Amino acid sequence: MRYSFLSILANGLNGQSGWKPAWRDAAPKPSYDVVIVGGGGHGLATAYYLAKVHGIHNVAVIEKGYIGSGNAGRNTTIIRSNYLLPGNEPFYEWSMKLWEGLEQELNYNAMVSQRGILNLYHSDAQRDAYARRGNAMRLAGADSELLDKRQVRAMYPFLDFDNARFPIQGGLLQRRAGTARHDAVVWGYARAADTLGVDIVQNCEVTGFLREGGNIVGVETTRGAIRAGKVALAVAGSSSRVAEKAGLRLPIESHVLQAFVSEGLKPVIDGVITFGAGHFYISQSDKGGLVFGGDIDGYNSYAQRGNLPVIEDVAEGGMALMPRIGRLRLLRMWGGIMDMSMDGSPIIDRAPVPGLYLNAGWCYGGFKATPASGWCFAHLIARDEPHAVAGAYRLDRFRSGHLIDEKGVGAQPNLH
Numbered sequence: 001m002r003y004s005f006l007s008i009l010a011n012g013l014n015g016q017s018g019w020k021p022a023w024r025d026a027a028p029k030p031s032y033d034v035v036i037v038g039g040g041g042h043g044l045a046t047a048y049y050l051a052k053v054h055g056i057h058n059v060a061v062i063e064k065g066y067i068g069s070g071n072a073g074r075n076t077t078i079i080r081s082n083y084l085l086p087g088n089e090p091f092y093e094w095s096m097k098l099w100e101g102l103e104q105e106l107n108y109n110a111m112v113s114q115r116g117i118l119n120l121y122h123s124d125a126q127r128d129a130y131a132r133r134g135n136a137m138r139l140a141g142a143d144s145e146l147l148d149k150r151q152v153r154a155m156y157p158f159l160d161f162d163n164a165r166f167p168i169q170g171g172l173l174q175r176r177a178g179t180a181r182h183d184a185v186v187w188g189y190a191r192a193a194d195t196l197g198v199d200i201v202q203n204c205e206v207t208g209f210l211r212e213g214g215n216i217v218g219v220e221t222t223r224g225a226i227r228a229g230k231v232a233l234a235v236a237g238s239s240s241r242v243a244e245k246a247g248l249r250l251p252i253e254s255h256v257l258q259a260f261v262s263e264g265l266k267p268v269i270d271g272v273i274t275f276g277a278g279h280f281y282i283s284q285s286d287k288g289g290l291v292f293g294g295d296i297d298g299y300n301s302y303a304q305r306g307n308l309p310v311i312e313d314v315a316e317g318g319m320a321l322m323p324r325i326g327r328l329r330l331l332r333m334w335g336g337i338m339d340m341s342m343d344g345s346p347i348i349d350r351a352p353v354p355g356l357y358l359n360a361g362w363c364y365g366g367f368k369a370t371p372a373s374g375w376c377f378a379h380l381i382a383r384d385e386p387h388a389v390a391g392a393y394r395l396d397r398f399r400s401g402h403l404i405d406e407k408g409v410g411a412q413p414n415l416h
Contacts, residue, residue, distance in 0.1 A: 003107055022187060023067075023194035028201045031227035032060045034381060035219055037206050037242060038234035039063025040072035041182075041367065042359055044189035044200075045374020046234060046381070048106075051196035053375070054382035059198045060228075061190075062221060064205035068186035071236040074304065074336035075367045076259045076293050078272055078283065080117050080177035081142045084133040087392030087404040088345060089140040092365070094389045095372030096142065096176060102371060108188030111181035111286070117272040118147070118155065118173050120321075122166040126276055130172040137174070145173040156273065159322050166277035166320065179272065179283055185370060209246045209356075216246060216355035232357040232381055234373075237302065237337025239360035246353055251342045251398045252361050255296040256335040258306035260314065262328040264288030273321070280317030289331065292318060296338055306335045338363060345404035348376055348386065349395040357381055358395060 001007065001020050011018045034050060036043045039061050050056040063069070079099050081092035103110050121127045127146075134144035148170045153161055161168045190200055201223070210218035210225060218227035235242050237254045265288050272283040282292035294314035297306050311333065318325040341347060341361030346369070351358050359377045362369060376390035386393070392404055 022191040026199035033058040035228035036061045036232045039067045041370040042373045043234035046377040047198045048193040049378035057197040062201045062204040071336040072186045077179040079368045082174045091389045093142045098371030106188040106192045110184045113178045115178040115271045116175045117177035118171045120171045120276040122277045234359040239339045257296045257338045259293040260333045262290040275321045278317040343403040344407045348393040
C-alpha cells in the first residue's frame with residue numbers, strides 16, 4: 001500500500017480498516033544471497049539499497065530483538081555534514097543529500113527537519129578552526145556560514161554571551177542540517193525493504209557462524225542455521241561481541257552515550273546548538289521537550305544505561321550555555337551503546353575472514369550516517385569494492401597508519 005492523501009482519506013471513511021502491516025514479520029528461510037545481522041537503521045538501509053540499487057532481493061535482516069530496539073531508537077536525532085577531513089566530509093555530505101530526498105524515496109514521513117545546526121566558538125583559535133572546517137565543507141559541496149557574535153545573538157538572544165566563563169564569540173552554521181525522527185527512519189526503511197522482497201526476521205539472535213574451508217557461509221541463530229552467500233554485520237555497539245564469534249578482534253571499545261529530554265515547552269530553540277567550550281548539544285522536539293546530550297560515559301559497558309557523573313557534566317554544560325535551562329525538570333534519559341573506534345571514524349570494509357563484511361565503529365556519527373552507510377555498505381557487498389565516498393573507511397588503516405582523526409582525540413581509548 002502506498003501512503004498518500006487519498007489513502008488517508010479513504011481509510012478515514014471506512015473506519016481505518018484498510019491499513020495493512022507496514023512490513024511482514026518473516027520466518028527465516030534456509031538460505032539467502034545476503035544475510036544482514038542487525039535490524040537498526042544501517043542494516044535496514046543496506047538491505048533496501050541492495051534490493052533497490054543492486055537488484056539483490058534474496059536478502060534477510062535478522063535482529064535479536066525487535067526492529068529499532070537498539071541504538072536506532074536511542075539517539076538525539078541530529079543529522080548534519082559539517083565535517084573537516086577529506087575521509088569524512090564527502091561521505092557525510094552524500095548522507096545529507098540522501099536525507100533530503102528520503103521521505104519521497106521511501107514514501108514515509110521520517111520527519112526530516114532541516115532546521116540548521118550552529119556550532120558555537122569561544123576563542124580566536126576556535127574561530128580559525130571553524131573557518132577552516134567551513135571551507136572544507138564548501139570544497140566538498142556542503143553549505144556553511146561563519147557567523148559573528150552579533151549574528152548569533154540575533155538568532156538566539158537567550159544564550160549567555162557576556163557573563164559566561166566562556167563568552168560566545170560566534171558560530172559555524174549549516175542551514176541544511178537538522179533532525180529526523182529516529183523511529184520513523186527505521187520503520188520507513190523496514191517498510192520499503194519489505195516491499196522489495198527483503199525478509200525482516202525479528203527475535204533471532206546470532207549465536208555463531210557457519211564455516212566451510214575457512215569461509216563464512218552463514219550464521220547460527222536462536223531460530224536455526226541460515227546459510228548465506230555473504231554475511232554482513234551492522235550491529236552498532238555489539239560489533240565486538242558478534243565479530244568475536246567469527247574469531248575477529250576489532251579496534252573498538254563499547255561505551256554508553258546518554259541522552260536526555262526535558263518537560264515540554266513552547267517553541268524556544270528552532271535549530272540545533274552545540275557548545276564549543278564543552279561537549280553539549282541541544283535541540284527541541286516537536287512535542288516541546290528539549291533533547292540534549294554530551295560525552296560518553298568513561299568506562300566500557302554493554303548496558304543501555306549511564307551514570308550520574310555524566311548527567312552532572314551534561315547539565316553543567318547546558319547551564320554554561322543557557323542558564324535558564326536550570327529551571328527545567330528532566331523527564332527521562334536513556335543510553336545507547338557506542339562502538340568507539342580508535343580514531344573516532346567508522347569502518348565499512350570486508351573482514352579478514354572471507355564471506356564476512358563489517359559496518360562498525362560509528363562513534364558519535366551513526367544516526368546521521370544512516371542513508372550513506374546503507375548505500376555504501378550495499379555497494380561494498382554487491383560489488384566487493386568500496387564506494388568512492390567511503391574509500392577511507394578501511395579496516396587496515398589502523399595497521400597502515402592512515403587514521404581519520406576527525407575529533408583530534410588520538411588513537412587511544414583513554415582519550416575518547
